[in-house]
Structure formats: structure tokens, C-alpha cells
Amino acid sequence: MRKQGDKKAIKNIVQRNLRSEKRRNIMLVISIALASFLICFSGLIATSLLEVQKKQIQDTYEAVYMNVSEEKFLNLKEEVGFERVGQYYIVGDMPSSEKYTATYFYMNQPMLYMMRNQMGLSSGEVPKEENQIAVCRNWLEKYEKNKKIGDKITLSTEKLSGEYTISGILDMESSGETFPFLISWEKLKNYKEYDENSNMIYVHVKEKNATDIKEYCREIAEKYNLPVAFNNQYFRYVNRVISADQLGVLGIFIGLVFIGSYTVIKSIFQISIINNIRNYGQLRTIGATQKQVKNVVKREGRFLGFIGILFGIMLAMLCSLVILAKGVNITNYIACAIMTVIVCSIIVNVSIKKPVKIAMKVSPIEAVRVMITDNLKTTVQNKYRKFTPISLGIMNFKREPKKVWLYH
Numbered sequence: 001m002r003k004q005g006d007k008k009a010i011k012n013i014v015q016r017n018l019r020s021e022k023r024r025n026i027m028l029v030i031s032i033a034l035a036s037f038l039i040c041f042s043g044l045i046a047t048s049l050l051e052v053q054k055k056q057i058q059d060t061y062e063a064v065y066m067n068v069s070e071e072k073f074l075n076l077k078e079e080v081g082f083e084r085v086g087q088y089y090i091v092g093d094m095p096s097s098e099k100y101t102a103t104y105f106y107m108n109q110p111m112l113y114m115m116r117n118q119m120g121l122s123s124g125e126v127p128k129e130e131n132q133i134a135v136c137r138n139w140l141e142k143y144e145k146n147k148k149i150g151d152k153i154t155l156s157t158e159k160l161s162g163e164y165t166i167s168g169i170l171d172m173e174s175s176g177e178t179f180p181f182l183i184s185w186e187k188l189k190n191y192k193e194y195d196e197n198s199n200m201i202y203v204h205v206k207e208k209n210a211t212d213i214k215e216y217c218r219e220i221a222e223k224y225n226l227p228v229a230f231n232n233q234y235f236r237y238v239n240r241v242i243s244a245d246q247l248g249v250l251g252i253f254i255g256l257v258f259i260g261s262y263t264v265i266k267s268i269f270q271i272s273i274i275n276n277i278r279n280y281g282q283l284r285t286i287g288a289t290q291k292q293v294k295n296v297v298k299r300e301g302r303f304l305g306f307i308g309i310l311f312g313i314m315l316a317m318l319c320s321l322v323i324l325a326k327g328v329n330i331t332n333y334i335a336c337a338i339m340t341v342i343v344c345s346i347i348v349n350v351s352i353k354k355p356v357k358i359a360m361k362v363s364p365i366e367a368v369r370v371m372i373t374d375n376l377k378t379t380v381q382n383k384y385r386k387f388t389p390i391s392l393g394i395m396n397f398k399r400e401p402k403k404v405w406l407y408h
Contacts (some may be wrong), residue, residue, distance in 0.1 A: 024272045028265060028301075029308040035261035036312025036344045042253065043336035045321035048327025055326065057234045060114045061086070061202040063217040065226045072224050076201055081216050081290025084204040089188060094157035095303065098143065101178040102157045107187045119180070124149045124168025127184035134168035134182035155181070160191065171266055210238045250369065258347055265351035273359050282350045290360040297356045305348035312344070313337050 061084075065076065077085045088111050091104035107115070109126055127133050135144075135153070144153055147166060154163050160183070170182060188194055205213045215231065221228040317333060 011122050015285055021272060024268060024302055027268050028304045029311065030151045031261060031264045031268065032305050032308025032344060032348060033312040035040050035257055035347060036309045036340055037316045037387070038257050039254070039343055040313050040316035040336050040340040041168040041319060043339060044333065045324065045333035047329065047336060048320055048324040051327040051329045051332065052324065053237055055117070057231070058348075059204065060117070060231070060234070061204050061235055061337070062213050062231050063205070064229045064231070065201040065203070065204050065221065066229065067197055067223075068201045068226060069197045072226065073199055073201055076220070077225060079220060081206055081208075081220075082203045083206045084110045084114060086114050086202040088200045088202060089194075089198065090200075091160065091183070091191065092276065093190070094159050094161075096158075097156040099177065100139070100143070102155060102160075103178055103180045104157075104160055104183055105180065106183055106185060108185070111202055111372075112365075114204060119170060119172035121168045122171035124166070127167040127182060128186070129165075129167075129188060130184060130186040131162075131164055132167040133187075134170050135166055136170045136172060136174050136179045136181070139179035139181075140166075140169060159193075160187070188292075210235055254343070258343075261344075261347045262351045265348065266354060269297075269352050269355035270358065273297070273355050294356050294360050297352065297359045301348055301352040301356075305345065309341055309344045309348075313340055316340075 053087065057207070065072075068076070073085075073087060076082065079085075087106070087108045089106045091106070094102045094104060096102055107126075112120070112126060121134065122137065124134065133153075133155075142149060147153055149166050149168065152163055152165055155161050167184075168182070170180060172180060174180065203217070205216060217228055220226075221247075317337075320333075322329065
């Protein structure tokens, strides 16, 4: 029963202190929130960038075979180690009479899927008939605003000019007045200047580790006597290792945040305790133990720490969502939040350690001394206060209001 009473008393004292120390509370919450924000935000940005990179290379391609004939392309499609085989052929840039340049190219469906992060069909489908074509959205908005899928357009380029039916709309970047146009296989194979030995074949290998993928792709290259190049972005990602320099920068950053936060939080708490020595001394006068005083200060620190950490994490997540929405991953967000709570909890507990010791050492005699000093200050201030007729009248009225009214 006594323990429950002690806990209730400590809770009441903490609540009273929190209500009376609003300025201190705001400063502490801001300091803790800033530390929490910096730690959580840096973690979220790092993991979000990795997530964006992962999405860019995941299920795309690992290797490219060049100068591939149609016959060898069919052979590559039969290889059991390949999950996906994409054909890509660049016809070239063709100037138009309308002062833009058309870049004609061909891709089969697997290739379009593997390149979905760089380009894709926002609507419609890949052209199949000879007179079908997929056009760039930017070109359509600039030169044929009223046209849509199924409508006919006329392209007046040096080669491959003529009337086409729009089969799809490409969602991809264009450079200045150069616009991409996706033609059909039927159109490509009937094009007089088509070189069937100049296809580029992109391959996505079935589940293997990075070393096995390279070995397998090289074996296939030797088998068909083909030059091969690898997707460096993919292998940089799968072989990513945190360098000593990166670890050093991370360590320095966390160290600076820790030292800065520790100094500010400790100073604010220490000043607050020195200013409230009388209160802690009064607690000792009425029988509070050092342990109970320690619990009062700790509970205040942990409560304010909880609010600051929560606010900092929420702000960091919001900023990360705005800056890198494509890198959102719930698991990473939870991990960063947990890491932030652990680190900031350590900062708060270490920061209030010295202020707690100061509060514990306050004795009842110290409280009495502070009270006497405060009273002396008040007496001296009253003794040397400047009096005026108005101030004397107010003092007299406050002392004997009834007597003043009777005389009048």
C-alpha cells in the first residue's frame, strides 16, 4: 500500500512540475525532437535511396548481348537459364519536315517490361501491325493534341514516313525536339536498311547469385560467339558494401548529434533543478527519500523525452515521404523508428544522469537556506522600495479598506 501511495505522490509531483515549468518543457521537447529528427531522417533517406535503386534494377536485366542475329536470338530464347529475353533494335534518328527529330526503335514485350523504369506504355498496347505505332506523350501533346489511341497520324520524316495508327502512348522522357517512336516487328523486318545481325538482346537470369550470373552469361556468350556487357548498376547494388569512409562519416554524424543533444538537455535540466532546489529540499523535509527525488526527475525527463522522440520521428517520416515517396518501405520505416527510439532514449538517460545526482543531494537544510535567502531578498527589496503618495494610498487601502470608506 505504501509503495502505491509513493507512486501516486511522485506522479502528482511530476505533473505539478510539468505544469509549472512550461518554458523548460518546450525547450527540452524541441531539443530531443531535433536529435530524433536528425537520426531518423538520415536513416530513412539512406534506406529510401536503396529502395529506389532496388526497384530500378529488380526484375530487369543483368546482361546484354550485342550484334545478335535473328537465328541466335531464337537460340537465346531457348536457353533454360534465362527467365526473360528482350529484343531491342535502334533504327536511328530521322529529321522531320516539322522541325523535330523522330527516334525510331523496336522492342518486344519482354524488353519493354524490363525497361519499365525508363519507359512504358501509359495506355494502349505494343504495335503489332505494320502501320501501327506507339508515340511519345510529349510529341502528341505538342503536335497532335486532339489525337488518341486508334486515330491516324502522318509522320513526314526522311525515312519510315507515312500514315500510322496510334496503338499506344509511351510514357518516357524526350530530349528537346527529339521524340521516340516505337514501331512494330512487321515494320522493322520490311525496312530496307534493317540489319538482322545488329540486334541487342537483354536477358534476365533465373535466381542465381551475382558470381554465378556472370559466369553463366559468359558461357552463353562463348557458346554463340557473342560480345556481352553487364548491367553495372545491378551488380553494384547486389555487391554493395559499406566502405570505411562511409562508416566514418556515419560515426561522426551520430557522435555530433549525441554530444550536441547531451550538452543541451543536460544544461536545461541542470538549470531547472538549481532553480528548484527549494522544491526538492521541501520534498526531503516532508520525508521523501533520495530514491523518490531521483524518480521524480527521471519521470519528468522520460515523459518529455517520449514526446520529443515521437514528434521527431513523425516529422522525419513526413519529410521522407515528401522527398522520396518512391522509396517508401514499411519495414525500413519501422526499423528506423526503433533505432531512433533506442538511440534517443540513451541520449536522454545519459543527459539527465548528472542533474538527477544534483537533485538527490539536495538536503532539507539547503531548502531552508534558500528560503531564508529569498525572504531576505524580498525584505531588502521592500525596505528600499521607492514610495510615492499614490503607492502609499494604495497600500493604506489594501491594509484597511473599511476605514478608508468610513472617512469618505
